[in-house]
Amino acid sequence: MSACCSCWAGRWAAAQPSRRAGAASVRRLGAARRSKGSSHRPRCDAASRASASEAGVGRPPTPEEPTTPLRRVPRAAQFQQKIAQSFDARAPSYEEGNTYHPAHANRVVQLAALQPGERVLDVGCGTGLVALPAAKAVGPGGKVTGVDLSDGMIHQAALRAQEQGVTNVRFLAADIEGCDFTDGRFDAILCSNALPFLTEIPAALAMLRRWLRPGGRLVFNVPKGFASRAFTVFADVLARRGLQLDDPSALFAKEDSVRSMLAAAGFASVDISASEEQAPRRGRPPAEWAAAGWAQCTALPFADLAAVLDGEAVEQLRREYLAQAEAVAAQFVTPEGDVAEPFHMLWVVAWAPE
Numbered sequence: 001m002s003a004c005c006s007c008w009a010g011r012w013a014a015a016q017p018s019r020r021a022g023a024a025s026v027r028r029l030g031a032a033r034r035s036k037g038s039s040h041r042p043r044c045d046a047a048s049r050a051s052a053s054e055a056g057v058g059r060p061p062t063p064e065e066p067t068t069p070l071r072r073v074p075r076a077a078q079f080q081q082k083i084a085q086s087f088d089a090r091a092p093s094y095e096e097g098n099t100y101h102p103a104h105a106n107r108v109v110q111l112a113a114l115q116p117g118e119r120v121l122d123v124g125c126g127t128g129l130v131a132l133p134a135a136k137a138v139g140p141g142g143k144v145t146g147v148d149l150s151d152g153m154i155h156q157a158a159l160r161a162q163e164q165g166v167t168n169v170r171f172l173a174a175d176i177e178g179c180d181f182t183d184g185r186f187d188a189i190l191c192s193n194a195l196p197f198l199t200e201i202p203a204a205l206a207m208l209r210r211w212l213r214p215g216g217r218l219v220f221n222v223p224k225g226f227a228s229r230a231f232t233v234f235a236d237v238l239a240r241r242g243l244q245l246d247d248p249s250a251l252f253a254k255e256d257s258v259r260s261m262l263a264a265a266g267f268a269s270v271d272i273s274a275s276e277e278q279a280p281r282r283g284r285p286p287a288e289w290a291a292a293g294w295a296q297c298t299a300l301p302f303a304d305l306a307a308v309l310d311g312e313a314v315e316q317l318r319r320e321y322l323a324q325a326e327a328v329a330a331q332f333v334t335p336e337g338d339v340a341e342p343f344h345m346l347w348v349v350a351w352a353p354e
């Protein structure tokens with residue numbers, strides 16, 4: 001799970017390119033927020049626990065701990081609606097004091113090396129941090145389409161396009177996994193800090209590859225494993241109860257697995273680089289960091305704890321989480337008393353076959 005962040009049956013024409021409403025336009029496709037079941041989720045097996053140990057925050061199992069396979073904690077019902085609601089709530093202030101997402105978005109646009117006249121798709125476009133600079137880079141002869149699940153984020157993106165006088169961009173409020181663009185329609189597809197929110201990531205990558213013209217490129221970033229140890233600790237305390245977090249971090253825990261997933265999605269070649277980044281939650285002493293981590297892990301719909309634990313067990317889990325998370329955060333306290341935890345971000349450029 002990367003907070004800052006997985007196709008289901010029945011694709012449907014949520015975003016018909018032919019029904020475009022014009023430059024810098026917004027389409028609201030509320031029906032895109034379908035409720036999806038939980039039967040096709042990516043599996044996060046032993047690799048998820050491996051990433052916890054790599055981060056150095058787990059502890060070796062004791063003899064009395066279960067050795068049987070972990071039982072998956074279901075995601076919350078209406079997973080996507082909940083993701084959309086959470087970003088709707090954040091949308092008006094998303095960019096306030098936010099240096100993390102703009103820096104990453106700029107790097108994705110740079111890596112894409114966009115050319116005048118190109119047609120670009122921005123997946124999970126949010127407030128347009130990628131789509132707007134991309135529209136400027138491709139110039140008046142080019143076109144950018146931004147798609148996002150959250151009406152609130154799309155509204156902000158459209159406002160910014162208007163403020164900045166960018167007219168070669170349109171924004172669609174839709175689930176990208178339900179979109180049905182024509183094959184070969186885009187020269188480049190960009191995605192910054194959004195991929196882990198998709199529900200069927202390997203299938204979504206194959207779909208994005210089909211939407212690229214021959215030789216077109218997909219450019220995205222994704223945390224290597226978890227973006228924050230808040231989630232590593234959450235996965236760890238669940239694993240000690242024989243429970244497995246259903247999050248996509250295991251898919252991105254190793255560069256080799258990212259390469260294999262992209263090859264399976266039909267990409268011909270892949271460039272991956274890694275950078276050390278600072279997780280965004282800062283400026284808190286460890287106890288507050290731990291409390292905020294618990295709030296974040298339980299607010300996101302990746303784990304429906306109530307489906308597997310009763311109230312008392314959840315409370316016990318919370319206490320165990322807080323103790324472990326505080327100890328973990330203590331390793332990353334700066335001389336000013338802030339918690340500044342590093343993590344690795346992967347930067348990926350994948351080319352469709354010529």
Ligand SMILES: C[S@@+](CC[C@H](N)C(=O)[O-])C[C@H]1O[C@@H](n2cnc3c(N)ncnc32)[C@H](O)[C@@H]1O
Nearest residue numbers: 087101124125126148149150175176192194197
């Ligand atoms: C952390 S934000 C990143 C936004 C933007 N790319 C940026 O760099 O600021 C993740 C975005 O992905 C969107 N998202 C999540 N799942 C999606 C889906 N299935 N289809 C389209 N957008 C989705 C969310 O609504 C949210 O706006």
